[in-house]
Amino acid sequence: MRIPISAAALAVGGSLALAGLVAPAAQAVGTDQECRSLGVANLYGEFIEGDDTHTPDAEGAVAVGGNADFTGGFSVGQELTQAQVDALPGKNALVVAGKLTGHNTQVMKGNGVFGSKADGAVAQAHAGTVNQGPxxxxxxxxxxxxxxxxxxxxAVPQTAGATVQAEGAKLTLTGGDAKYNSFTVDAAKLQGAKDVYLKVPAGSVTVVNVTGGSYDMAAAGTTGFHLWDEGKKAFVLDDKLQSAAGGAIRSRLLWNFPTATKVVKNSQAAWAGTVLAPNAAFDLGSGGPVNGSVIAASLTGKGGAETHHYPFTGCLPGTTVPTPSGTPTVPPTVPPTVPSGSPSATPSASTAPSGSASPSGGPSASTSGKPSASGSPSAGGSTAAPAASGSPSAQPDAGGNLAHTGSGPVLPLAIGGAVVLAAGGAIVVAARRKAARKA
Structure with missing residues (x-):
């Protein structure tokens, strides 16, 4: 059937306008930026490119690109929620691309997959299956x-007004931005601190960029990470049973080691926040845990050196990620400060992409002392406990960038639809006038 030109114009305009309505909208981060997480790594408590040699356990999920040696016993995923399990690739709380070694590997929640097993290796699942496969x-x-x-x-400059102050063996990082605080610290200065203090608004995302080729926490015998609690007007020593603002600070705290090839956490201190050290051999030592995730080239650890399930839930700047051999073509932009009362920068669960963890999947309060996942805190110093699930944008996008949920083409598409729709209407009016003159 031949469609009159006026009807075709209206159909095209209407389709574009509809596309603008159904396309994913910006999620509380503004139309000029995107909210990105750490991709698939955001779903795992240990995300290791090479080998992982570790005992006795990891509370979150574990993904190993090389071989995994869990001799001595290892348990995985005890603190995962069902929503977090469902978000994992293949619901696999344990992924070992290479050889699995160890006679007592227990996958507490979810499935497990391994490339091969050493003689005598045993891996059991309590609420799923463990199989050999790709x-x-x-x-x-x-x-x-x-x-x-x-x-x-x-490359993001230190936030205006932020300070890094060393006083003897005490290092204090202070930032006042309600949305995003970036610090730059030399590795030598950081490892010279026996105690590290961080004061930022609850709800803000904090990235501590550590420069240098290596970092050794044992150098000064670091004994604690203290986070500011606005409600208590005091610093709180971070631990499994306590954390500032109900965990709101550490859940959005990222330690970034872009050039380090070795990171040593051989201390009784609980390291608060997630560690991103993609080029480093990470030594957990045998002391205290990391209260967050570890993303590294390789990992070793034993004794009390566990990884506790407090995933990173922050919204990172909308940066353009280059091809592996390239460099960033668009400089990173820091999310602007949102006025008081504006929505949080964390995307809502209603628009999470398929396969990503829902904010509602955070763990509930338990005897372990973990903070309640009743919702992420506001930027104004709220003491509400953060959601402990993986970021809603934890699934990588199809274009090679970090996972993101942003405004994209929604606004231009909607405007284009409206323009074409108006043009279609004008054509209809002109056609009717022409027909009237002929009559």
Whole structure:
């Protein structure tokens, strides 16, 4: 059937306008930026490119691109929620691309997959299956993105007004931006601190960029990470059973080591926040845990050196991630300060992409002392406990960038639809006038 030109114009205009309505909208981060997470790595408590040699356990999920040696016993995923399990590739809480070694590997929640097993190796699942098979994760591709992201984050200048002050063996980082605080600290200065103090608004995203080729926490015998609690008007020593603002600070705290090839955490201190060290051999030592995730080239750890399930939930700057051999073509932009009362920068669960973790999937309060996942805190110093699930934008996008949820083409598309729709209407009016004159 031949469609009159006026009807065709209206159909095209209407389609474009509809596309503008159904396309993903910006999620509380403004129309000029995107909210990005750490991709697939954001779903795992240990995301390791090479080998992982570790005992006794990791509370979150574990993904290993090389071989995993869990001799002595290892448990995985005890603190995962069902929503977080569902968000994992193939629901695999344990992924070992290479050989699995260890006679007592327990996958507490979710499935497990390994490339091969050493003689006598035993892996059991308590609420799923463990099978031999190909890795559901392309570690090479993911780490290319992570290295580019680490470089881009490090290029963000220190936030205006932020300070890094060393007083003897005490190091204090202070930032007042309600949305995003970036610090730059030399590795030698950081490892010279026995105690580290961080004061930022609850709800803000904090990135500490550590420069240098190596960092050794044992150098000064760091004993604690203290986070500011606005409600208590005091610093709180971060630990499994306590954290400032109900965990709101550490859940959005990222330690970025873009150039380090070795990071040593051989201390009794609990390291608060997630560590991004994509080029580093990470030594957890045998002391205290990391209260966050570890993303590294390789990992070793034993004794009390566990990884506790407090995933990074922050919204990172909308940076353009280059191809592995390239450099960023668009300088990173820092999210602008949002006026009081504006929505949080964290995307809502209603628009999370398929396969990503929902904010509602955070763990509930338990005897372990973990903060309640009743919602992420506001930027104004609220003491509400953060959601402990993976970021809603934890699934990588199809274009090679970090996972993101942003405004994209929504506004231009909607405007284009309106313009074409108006043009279609004008054509209809002109056609009717022409017909009237002929009559």
């Amino acid at each position: 890795s559901p994760i392309d570690f090479k591709a993911e780490f290319a993105k992570l290295r580019a992201a680490a470089t881009s984050l490090a």
